[in-house]
Each structure stands twice: as C-alpha cells, then as structure tokens.
Amino acid sequence: MKNRVATATTIGATALAILALPASAQDEPDRSDWPSSFTVGTASQGGTYFAYGSGWANLVGEELGLSGGGEVTGGPMQNMALVHNGDAAFGLTTMGPAAESIAGQNPIAPGLEMTNACAIFPMYQTPFSVTTLSSSGIESIEDIPDGSRIGFGPAGSTSDTYFPRMMDTLGVNYERRNGGWEDLGGQLQDGLIDVIAFAAGVPIPTVSQLEVQTDINIIDFTEEQQATIAEEFPVSDFEIPADTYQTLEEPARSVAMWNFAIADCGLPASFVNEVVDIVMSDNERMVGIHQAAEETLPENWDKNKVLKWHPGAAEWFRENADADIPEDMVFGN
Template structure:
C-alpha cells in the first residue's frame, strides 16, 4: 500500500511538472508575433522558392502563421526588415555591407541598424544565359547595345552585374523585371541576354532549357580574375549537374546569402526559428537543393551584420562561436 502511494505521488508530481512546463512554454510565446512574413524576391527566382518554402517549414514546425512575400530582392529586403515591414528577409553580403554603412540605394544616408543575421543560406553565383541560336557563347560575344535583363531593380544582380559587365567592356541596354518574365522575354527574342545573380539551379533557366536550347556563359580565367579584384565576390564553379545544358563545370563568381531578421524580434521566437532551421537540413534541402550549405559551419561567411541574440543563443549552445563584434551590446 505504501509502495502504491509512493508511485501515485510520483505520478502526480510528474504530471504537475508536465503541466507547469507546458504552461511555461505557453507563456514564453506571449510576446511572439501572431504571424510573420519573409521578404523574398520575384517569382521564378531562387529567393522566392527558398524563402516561401522556409516560411512554410517554420509555420508548420512552430504552429504559427507565416509565408513568403514577393519583393525586389536583397536590397529591398534589408529596408523592409529594418523598417519592421517584414519580420524576416533574404539578402546577400554586398547589399548588407552597403546598408550597414548607410549606402543603400533605397535609403542613402540611413544606417540600417535594425537588421540582424540569422543563418547562412548559400552562395549566389553570377551567371549569364542566352539562347543557343543567338551565337553568344562568351562574354566577349555579347554585341554592343545588346539588351540584357538584370532582374528586379535594386536586386543583387541589378546592383552588381551591370558594373561587372561594364568592367569587362560590355556595352548594353539595361532591362529590369522578374526572372520568370525575363526568361519569357529571352525566349521570345525581346532581350538578348539574362545576367543572373541567384541561387542555382535558377528555376527560370531550368524551365527555359526544357523548352529551347540555351547557352550558359562562363567567365574566362582573365575575366574572373578582373572581377575578383574589383568587386566583393568569390571564385565559384557552377557544377555541370546544375543544368541539362552544361557539359562541364562553368567558371563564375559568387556572393554569400544570409537570412535576416529584425533585431527587435523576441529572442525566444528567433531562437526557435534558428533551431528549426539548423536542425532540419534534410527538410531545408527539400525546400531547395541549394540549402545543402544552410548549415551552422557557414556562419563564418557573415562578417557584416550582428547576429540576432536568439540565434546567438542557439549557436553557442551547440558549440559555434560568434565573434564579439557580431553580437549586439
């Protein structure tokens, strides 16, 4: 009888602890937003696929409403997150460095100090595509005055690729638009070339090469070296397996992408978002295969933005060091 009473007491105590823990977990959500939005980019680009899929994963895992929003891309996402118009966004390190210094083309003179890093995404290669029947097989083949689509205005591609091509001596007529729209224009002969800065495979190109013959144009060694010297990019090689068109790896340059958050978002909320993302890489790869590099080891590629305190907590709990200069005071 005494043994039974002891077991009953232990069971009651365990039940009380579970209830208390549940209540505590519930109270921890008291300052969480009721929903969240992720700033992505135009439809047909990797940001839109990656960001919308990631938003759905977070929403499902944490039981909170959320989704992706079409935007102008990395530069606009920095401004939207800084202003609190969206909770999260996707950006690249070049525009991020400009935003921190108050040199964003969307807000000159405004140092965007309400933008924090969350996690590394992938490298964005700068690549070029043209129809095979155009005869354009190299950058030097691009004729003077060619119409080139650079993606949405103020996107990473639109910010850096025109300057890159000018450095390489290309004269062009600049066009902007969503990637899907530009892919359609290329197929219809309305533009000559598309200059992409987007995660690979780029959905618009994958779709286009199913319908027609496409040339993926690589940088020569000399062109790559010149661009590496002039711009905040790294050497990159587009694997031949990325597209049906490629028979061997293509030489390119790239820039790292990071997910970002408003620095004023609740720490517990951002901790859980980081935890779900970093501990479910298999699910992230199901969102987009470029997420194979969405792993904590790659946090070292952010040297610009402070990490959100909620993200810092997860990284440090799991043995990853965040430099003091990338922590908020």
C-alpha cells in the same frame, strides 16, 4: 503560522506539479511576446529567393503553429529596408547589399543606416551567371555584341546592383533592362532581350524552365575574368556543377556572394532561437525546399562578416555549432 504553512504547502504542490509535467512542456519557451504571424521578404517569382524563402516561411509556420508566408519583393536591397523598418519580420539578403545598406548606401533610402536588420542563419552562395539562347551565337562574354539588351533582374536586386558593374569592368557595352526573372525569361524567348545576367542560387527555376522549352547557352567566365571581378567586388570563385542543368556538359566557372537570412533585431530572442533551430537542425528538409539549401549548414555561420547577429541566433550557433561569435557582433552589445 498558519499562513506560513499554507504558503509552504502551496509552493510544494506547485513544485510537484511542475515535476509531473513532461520534459517537453517544461522546456517550452514563453510565447507571450511572440508574433502571431510573420512574413519573409524574398524576391521576384521564378527566382531562387522566392522558392527558398516561401518554403522556409511555410516550414517555420507549420512547425510553430503560426501564420507565415513569403512576400514578393525587389530582392536583397528592399528586404534590408523592409526588415530594418519592421515591415517584414524576416528577409533574405546578400553580403554586398547588406554592407551597402548598413553604410547608408541603399538606393531605397539613401543616407539611412539600416542597422536594425540582424543575421540569423547562412543560406547559400549566389553565383553570377549568364544565359542566352543558343541561336544568338553568344558563347562567351567576349561574344556579347555592343548594345546588347541585358536583363539584370528586378531593380535593386543583387544582380541589378552588381552585375552591371561587373559587365562594365569586363568591357561589355549593353542596354540595361530590369524585370522579374520569369518575365525576363519570356522576353529572352521572344527576342526582346539578348542576354539574362542572373545572380541567384542554383538551379535557377527560370533557367531550368528555359532549357526545357528551347536551346540555351549558359556562359561561364574565364579564369582571368574571375580574377578581374574578384579584385573589384566582394565575391569568390565558384563553379556551377555540371549536373545542375541539362545544358551543362562540364562545370561552369562563375563568381559567388554569400546569402544570409535576416530578422528584425527587435524580435524576441526565444522566437528567433526556435526559428533557427527548425532551419538548422534538419538540412534534409531544407534541401527538399530548394537544392541551394545544401549550403544551409551550421558551420557556415562564419561567412557573415557584415551583419550584427540577432541575440537568439547567436545563442543557437554558440550552443550548437561551437560558433566563436564576438560579443561586438551581437546586436545590443
């Protein structure tokens, strides 16, 4: 009987202690299985992925008291591989490379179906745009001379994966060059290449830097070219706003592909839920990291039609954005 009384007294005291805790302490998630540090796979320096991903990593690290940082990578294809293999907790990818990776068509590991990379939140659309020096005389896609040296970004990046095919579709004859965006910007100024074909969120740091240092042309597509590309690739029409660059006097026609942040599907749901909450609950902070984050909004959850959702992310969007995410699109179901 004494033991029962002692047990009841202990339980009652514990309950009172819990009730006495601040609400925030009671709601604090269990961090016992959280990682103490994390990396975000981005892309080359000078591109939007690096600025966006590094800024996001720093924000999440500071908010959660963890060590987090961006890692320079080859872009979406490599990020899918890094996250799938558990070599990076998070990464950034576009829908096209994500679909190819899931289907076992990632050139980094042909035949490997990369299904351990889960969607966690929408980022922004990646426009495909063409930049050259004004001195080249190139003012349209048709003006690009046969044999022009075109820089398509890092090998395996979204630009390198899709832009050469787009140029083929539009009948452009070219020599293919690869490199980081900053490096290609320097090559363009030095006359080592003739054109840069970018696939990156706008404003692209390298383009912003180029137009300060020299006169450039930002070449847009015609409506017919937009339609031709959209028939062949998973893209939609897009306009680069005129105020994006000093060089533009009016919006530039383009096509674009959606980007999503991804996570190792095995990360704790509570951890990923907190990460998503930090990113999606304060868009102003994200826009402060990069202007492209203006599209990092909860309502854009439905732009993912390729990747399985991480359970922690799916929970956040269902509870906070009325997201109708089907059960079969959540990892583990």
